[in-house]
Amino acid sequence: MSNRKQVAQLAGVSEATVSRVMNGIGPIKESTRQKVLDAAKQLDYYPNDVARRFAKKQSGNIGVVLPFVPKVNLFSTFYFSEILSGIGEMLHESEYDLLLLFRDADGPKDYSRWFKTGKVDGLIILGSSDSQEERNALLQLADHHVPFCLVNQRYDEEKLSYVDGEHVSGSREMTAYLIQQGCRRIAFLNGPLAYSNSRDRLLGYRQALEEHGIEWNDQYLFYGNYSRKSGAQQAELILKLLPKLDAVYAANDRMAIGVMQTLKQAGIRPGHDLLVAGYDNSDASSVSDPPLTTVHVPFHLMGREAAKYLLRQFGCKEQPEIIQLKLDTKLIIRASTTKN
């Protein structure tokens, strides 16, 4: 491998000039710049990226924070995969690389250390949920005026940037659709309320019931943890309400698929004897038996938008702007609600 000295000799300039050209620092005469670049090309010389970033006080990385849960295959979940894919697509068009960072479930939530140690120039935070500790960590990070963005989670009262889905209207539309299908007794299987997602879906469900003059019934509200297993388990309880039930609507597809498994084992046909709906429009929802009526969430686009926001901040001298973006969802109707 060639070095800076050889490039300087071939170009007939000083080593400092080679550095300045390679790092894009300071004014350089165009003819000099071209001489250096030609010499570097001829010698197959690559300036050290780490050194170059260090000179510019940049890491060149956008960090994506994922929750780390041992023995759970995180990337397998449709949700994280899609968001990551959107971020990756946006960064591929930029000079930035994507650094995956894992947040321990139990460890101290110190997001700022990744900035302090110069590992990242910006952060995208996935899988955040509302606890006092998490909220404090995010507000502390905001105090440092570094660019970061939440995806699919909001802290409504706080001035924190996020890219989210329109989950209230998504859930309201789903519930209204089930009512239009003739259902009045609709069990709702929600996820944990620490996620703004779950609160949004609950609100949408409530709004649709009210708009259609259907009385609220606590008996119809169930909670799982967004896993297929929790859906299958809660379905055991939901079964006890039969035959007084017209539909089960779960806050994500995985739980809905778990519900359908339990129903089928009990000899109840989803889509015939009881309507079942999910949320997310995951890969699995289109191939499940029966295919699942669901709400499409533009996770891929949400990832893209979060990355685009960060890239926009890097050029600015000002402190980061705040964006609060909610992207549209879409009702997807399949056989699990059509009694065909």
Add this chain to the structure above:
Amino acid sequence: MSNRKQVAQLAGVSEATVSRVMNGIGPIKESTRQKVLDAAKQLDYYPNDVARRFAKKQSGNIGVVLPFVPKVNLFSTFYFSEILSGIGEMLHESEYDLLLLFRDADGPKDYSRWFKTGKVDGLIILGSSDSQEERNALLQLADHHVPFCLVNQRYDEEKLSYVDGEHVSGSREMTAYLIQQGCRRIAFLNGPLAYSNSRDRLLGYRQALEEHGIEWNDQYLFYGNYSRKSGAQQAELILKLLPKLDAVYAANDRMAIGVMQTLKQAGIRPGHDLLVAGYDNSDASSVSDPPLTTVHVPFHLMGREAAKYLLRQFGCKEQPEIIQLKLDTKLIIRASTTKN
């Protein structure tokens, strides 16, 4: 934020000593080291990670190379997600971070530039396929004696490290199982032969036929590109062989699910009128209609093993060892082949 100078003053040492302690470079008296660490802690001082790595000539990153295909949501595929998840889990236990890198489909395949620019200390390469250009790029990389590892792809004649699955025996076991189920006319829908995977599966299929005295029939061999769509399309051709066919075995689950869709549209019941099998044991295979008989591939573990191999190289002064690891697969029997 505090700086090195303040730490040096509080600890009563020179700034150079602070650097040496923080970077773990050279011999330092234990009492001095402790004084510096105490002062750093008291002042909430974080040494710049980039500077520290640069001093050690390390990036602290393991790069994971993924194929970049615009408008395809890469992470969504079970295959990449599982491998990435395994790598992430292994690195989480280490001091290394995971840098995602995208290889352009058309661009020059210069893997060495990520080492030359100091972006990574090691590479894990996913989605590699056999072309002269790719082979040259990998051999060139090997010439630099930098640690890297292929996952789920081999170049048999070359001395390149890989972690792969035992796909010949996996495919042989699947084919033998179908024969035991009474099938003699088994269509095989393979993926492109540029993947060692596809060649392994074809070989396993052939071996099982031979072992059971079933004559090879070119008519039964089809090719897709591992997408669900290609499975659905090839199934149109496969349908023309009916009723002279007992089973369709596809080289991955996505194609098998595509095949089942086309069959159902034509009024043919998978698992009753025609047995269907896949390969990968993806999430979708367990929820498809009917659930799919398949071969479990330990993708998560393959990712872990590749990362473990790289971490082992980093401590060594020698040139990287070569590992060639094949992990066991497992037959998974479900309703798509059981005529119940």
